[in-house]
Amino acid sequence: MRRPALLPCTCFALALFASGCSHPAVREEVSLEENNAVFSFALQELQEKQEFAGAVTMVVRPDRIVALEAFGLADIASGRPMRKDSLFWIASMTKPITAMGVLMLVEEGKVGLDDPVEKHLGSFKGQQLATPTGLVPAPRPVTVRDLLTHTSGLSPAMPTAANQPVDTAPLAAMAILSGRTPLVSAPGAKWAYSNTGINTLGRIIEVVSGQSYAEFVQQRFLDPLDMNSTSFWPDVTLQASLATPYRKDKVTGELIAAGNSRFSQPLQDRKRTALPAGGLYSTANDLAQLYQMILRGGELDGHRFLRPETLKLMTTNQLGGMPKVSFADGMHMGLGFHLVATPVGVTESLSPGSFGHGGAYGTQAWIDPVRRQAYVLLIQRTDLPNSDGSEIRREFQKMAVEAFGR
Numbered sequence: 001m002r003r004p005a006l007l008p009c010t011c012f013a014l015a016l017f018a019s020g021c022s023h024p025a026v027r028e029e030v031s032l033e034e035n036n037a038v039f040s041f042a043l044q045e046l047q048e049k050q051e052f053a054g055a056v057t058m059v060v061r062p063d064r065i066v067a068l069e070a071f072g073l074a075d076i077a078s079g080r081p082m083r084k085d086s087l088f089w090i091a092s093m094t095k096p097i098t099a100m101g102v103l104m105l106v107e108e109g110k111v112g113l114d115d116p117v118e119k120h121l122g123s124f125k126g127q128q129l130a131t132p133t134g135l136v137p138a139p140r141p142v143t144v145r146d147l148l149t150h151t152s153g154l155s156p157a158m159p160t161a162a163n164q165p166v167d168t169a170p171l172a173a174m175a176i177l178s179g180r181t182p183l184v185s186a187p188g189a190k191w192a193y194s195n196t197g198i199n200t201l202g203r204i205i206e207v208v209s210g211q212s213y214a215e216f217v218q219q220r221f222l223d224p225l226d227m228n229s230t231s232f233w234p235d236v237t238l239q240a241s242l243a244t245p246y247r248k249d250k251v252t253g254e255l256i257a258a259g260n261s262r263f264s265q266p267l268q269d270r271k272r273t274a275l276p277a278g279g280l281y282s283t284a285n286d287l288a289q290l291y292q293m294i295l296r297g298g299e300l301d302g303h304r305f306l307r308p309e310t311l312k313l314m315t316t317n318q319l320g321g322m323p324k325v326s327f328a329d330g331m332h333m334g335l336g337f338h339l340v341a342t343p344v345g346v347t348e349s350l351s352p353g354s355f356g357h358g359g360a361y362g363t364q365a366w367i368d369p370v371r372r373q374a375y376v377l378l379i380q381r382t383d384l385p386n387s388d389g390s391e392i393r394r395e396f397q398k399m400a401v402e403a404f405g406r
Contacts, residue, residue, distance in 0.1 A: 040071035042399035046392055047072055050255050051381070052362065053246050054082030056284045057396060058376040059404045062295040065288050066373075066404050074243040076255060084284060087234060087242045088378045089260060091278040091359030095198050097221055097290070098213075098276040099148055099336020102201050103310050104220060110208050113148070113335075116141035120204045123179030129153070130182040142187045144204065147197040148335040149318045153185035154178050154196045165264040167272040167279070171213060175203035191325045191333060195277040202276025214274035224303045225293060227286040232274035234267055234281045242281070245361055245380040258382040278360065284378060287365065291374035294367060315339060315355045315369070327358075327388035338388075340366075346394045349401040358388045366397065371405045 039057040046052065054072025058065060070084040105111040111120070118124035118141055127142065128135045138153075146152040159169040159177050178196045185192065202213040209216050214232055222230055229238060246255040264272055273279075289300065298306035317332040317339055319325060325333050330342030340347045340354040347354070347366075356366035362379040364387075377396045384390050 038403045039069045039399060042395055051392055052379040053255055056084060056086055056378040058284045059400050060288050060291050060374040062292055062372060087238050087281055087283055088363055088380060089361060090280050090282045090363050091361055093357050093359045093363055093365055094278050094280040096336045096357050098198055098201050100306060101205050101216060101220060103314060105208050107310055111144060113145045115144050120207050121175050121179055123176045128182045129186055130184060135182055138183055139186050146187045147201050149333050150191050150194050151188050152194055152197045153183035153187050154194050155181040155184050156196055157181050165262060167263050167275060170273055171199060171203040174199050191322055198277035213276055225289040227289055230280060230282040230286045232279045233270050239267060243380045245382045247383040287376055295372060327386055346389045349397045360387060362387045362390060364393050373405055375400045
């Protein structure tokens with residue numbers, strides 16, 4: 001199948017990216033003290049059932065935040081209320097940032113989507129495939145596109161011990177192990193969510209850019225977007241506003257503080273590896289900057305991050321009719337973004353073509369290109385059976401569209 005390629009800069013008819021070729025509207029600032037009560041009411045029953053302790057919800061348009069609410073508790077034991085500037089581990093919502101970083105390098109001609117990974121990382125040369133009858137040569141090399149679409153077949157093996165923090169090994173060591181470990185499926189054969197694949201992309205960013213992954217993200221995204229409360233290593237001041245993660249007691253049904261065993265302590269220790277697959281902490285207001293940039297076709301406040309056609313490519317189905325893609329029904333896969341092909345179930349309120357990503361603790365951000373809005377849900381619940389398919393997400397998106405999307 002012929003793959004879509006990056007084209008010279010042209011104007012797209014699609015409304016989402018039209019702003020990239022015209023003079024964008026001046027953005028409006030929003031006060032953190034402005035109050036709404038739409039989502040606290042809509043999610044009240046789920047909160048009372050202790051599905052989550054507290055939440056920050058947000059609806060973003062290209063020029064402004066149209067709704068921002070905080071309700072419930074950030075910490076149950078102390079009674080600390082959730083605030084609009086509360087800090088959350090956004091986990092795999094880091095992945096689209098990593099993907100956009102790779103596409104920046106594609107635009108610069110430093111990386112090709114169909115480059116074999118071995119072109120940039122030598123440990124991937126001669127990779128083998130595990131089969132029921134033993135090891136055989138992989139039918140073809142893993143490509144950058146495979147990593148971006150979770151079809152690489154990479155083993156989930158990590159250089160850190162099982163049930164231990166995953167941030168103690170450098171990205172170089174992770175990539176070496178991924179390249180030397182036999183594939184669990186042939187490249188391009190099936191969709192299988194892969195943290196090791198996204199971490200490998202982070203290592204490619206390091207090798208190609210000459211910067212550490214964290215330096216690249218800081219320079220290319222966080223600084224120019226004024227995402228000053230977003231970090232791989234939140235300092236003590238930021239940690240004071242960190243929402244506590246909770247799980248449900250299987251006997252009582254009550255919420256119990258769960259911690260985050262994936263990371264070593266203290267969180268502000270910069271010796272911890274910045275994980276491309278899920279290392280960022282952030283706030284609603286910072287995320288508004290990121291999603292406004294995407295809604296405006298890759299530009300914000302005069303700074304061009306990505307071309308409109310690059311974002312269009314990233315949010316176009318890359319896998320055809322491949323079955324069992326993503327974590328909900330009716331989904332396709334772009335380059336780093338999950339795509340709503342047929343709105344059904346948890347995505348029923350979104351338009352076809354909506355795209356986004358969730359996080360392990362229930363955080364969600366989905367951009368609707370028809371309504372030109374982003375819907376952001378920030379909670380910290382560690383044991384949701386499927387954080388992308390939660391009733392919390394479904395009810396939030398339903399109310400967001402009913403109240404602000406018509």
